[in-house]
Amino acid sequence: MKKLLNICLLVVLIFMSTSCSQKEKSSERELNIPVLADAAWLKADGAFYNGVQLAVEEANTEYSGKGFKIITSVIDDKDLYETGVEMATKAAEDETVTAVFNLQNFDVSKTTADILAGNGKLVLFPYGAYDSLFTKDNPYVLNGIPAFSDLGKAMAEYAVKKGYKRIAIYHNGNQSQEELVTAFELDLLNTGTKVVDYVPSIASKNEFDNIYSRWQALNVDCVVISQYGLDRAFEVLKMLRSRDAKIAVIGEPIFDSANALAENKAIAEGMAVPSTLVIEDSQKLKEFKERYRKKYGKEADIWAVQGYDMLRLVVDTAVKLDTNDPAKIAAALHNQKGYQGIGRNIAFTKGGAMITDVKKLPILICRDGRFQ
Template sequence: MLKTIKIIFIMVFASIILSGCTNDLNTESSQEFIKIAAVYPVNQIDTTTAFWNGIELAVREINQNGGINNKELVVEKYDDSASVTEGLEIAEVLSQDQEIKAVIGHWNSSVTLAAAAIYEENKKIMITPASTSPRINQQGYKYIFQHISDDKKFAEMMAELALKENYKRIAVYYADDEYGFELSNYFIRSAENKKINIIDRIPIVIERERVFKLLEKWEVLDVEAVFIADVLSESGRILRLFADADSELPVISATGFNRKNFIKDYSHYLPVSYLSTTFNPESSNENTQNFINSYKKEYNDLPDMWSAHAYEIIGILAEVLKKSDMNSAVDIAENLKQISKFKGLTGDLNYSQTGVLKGQDKYIKIIKEGKISYMINSEMVGGIYNE
């Protein structure tokens, strides 16, 4: 069954009365909308990230400033439940909906890889904010865009971090799925190229006794750190078991652990953890600081990388749709590829001819004793940031 949550952001245009008459043009345009769809596992992501808040904030600001060519921007939220089957069903529906000008989604690489073929065949713009598989944009697609660096780049960065921190004996613990298998492969390849020894590689298990025995094994093998290729929603229990076993192993991961509850619920289980991210709230970038201030004013909270991605994508689409034939996916896609150094929150951005995002910054997020610091190119930046 298709699960849809429609959220419509409406800016109320004031009626302009001249000489006792209503301006018919304004009245007519206020009833027209430009629609975008957002598709992702709603419950999982809305409870662990600020992604939807980023969409909401961007749309509100755009509509308060006249919308897109004086038309309201509307976002419809669809729940794919991280399921390939449901993702394909939604992709079929959205691909046939001529009112939907672009799709922001999907989240999980396995769902995105399957759904992308449907959007491409039907000439529907799709921009994924979170799927990191390099294979997404290796198919020669014209209408598929990836608003995040891929697993290979993040894995290389984390292997470089391991080398800098002098972790020479690493165990790899990976989810037995598309994301875990692909990310762990890239990390192992990069680590071995840097002469780092991969001591063990094993799929994640969550049974208490098996985890304890595994940690005992790693202690005997002098493992110095563990790379976990998984998302936090699945591995949170593992981190608790590490703590129960009094493990002192540093944990290295990628973007999958970037969840707003990581600091509060999990970081105290670990002596130190290293995550990859694209968003540095300590950046001196004026756009970044304006975004943070607006976000805090609206939600009384701090934004995360996922809200930054959402905000950027909406901003890019708004800019492109203003100058595109909105009935032509070909025109929209070409204008997306013509963007030059869009001043985003994660860098000066543009898309390649194959839909790969260029110019996005990548940071290492270091969490120790509840404090966060950021590193780029093996150098500390921005001091300490408290969540």
């Protein structure tokens, strides 16, 4: 009888051990990738998060047989600094989180990047962040778009190509605007094009009238607008167009907003902006657009592609490595060959900046309310 009890006890212990092992294995196979952002802003357009959700759905179908479960959610920071730091801290301390898509205000993400990465979370910035974040060789931070310095270079090369000679720059905002315009001017060295005036602020329309008179005296033939904040960017453009409807304008990508363009269609006509993504046509991209259209009833824009590619970038790499360990995934994502997404090859420098061929970065022109 005693022998039988010992055997039963042994069987129970083995069962419990196996059960615990299976639970641990199941936990290890979960890939929790939340989006940290202002929920109202994120869902107003919806394209990026739609792309993320479609990727989650398809990846779960594809990889469930391998024991992986992919989940995502929106962590709402309400576009507030204190809330953003609080939410990032909670995500950093959550052992189930593998990676975070950080779409916060740049001044917030500058702080929260260290909080998340310091706790071993993989942090991707699908809409970008300050260039300086990617100069510290931190293996956990990855930029999802070209650096602002790359955008500035692309804008400068476009200006030279178009034959503009005397450029005025209006820039007002934060560090990213400084990074962009500095790269812009440096790239003009040893060309026939030069910056003849810098304007850091415009307090009123009367002040702008004086600025515009100065630009006329300087024979300015192109104006670059680098402004943090979408509403203010269009206000500056409106002031310029009220005085000159034909002068060439090159703006930063913030102008490429469908809702704002619908309201400012006339004044945006003909202006140029650099694309934040180099999307290449492929059969995979065509098929994705068809699936997206079928699911959401509308066309996929570049941000839908970005959401899909960013999610699959993490998940496909994790499955290939058979892990949800952020450190192992981060190391693999620094592979020089990069990751082939549906829209392009995605590769990163040692510091996490996106490797970009500036000459391939498209310059988009606004035609009838759309940049194309």
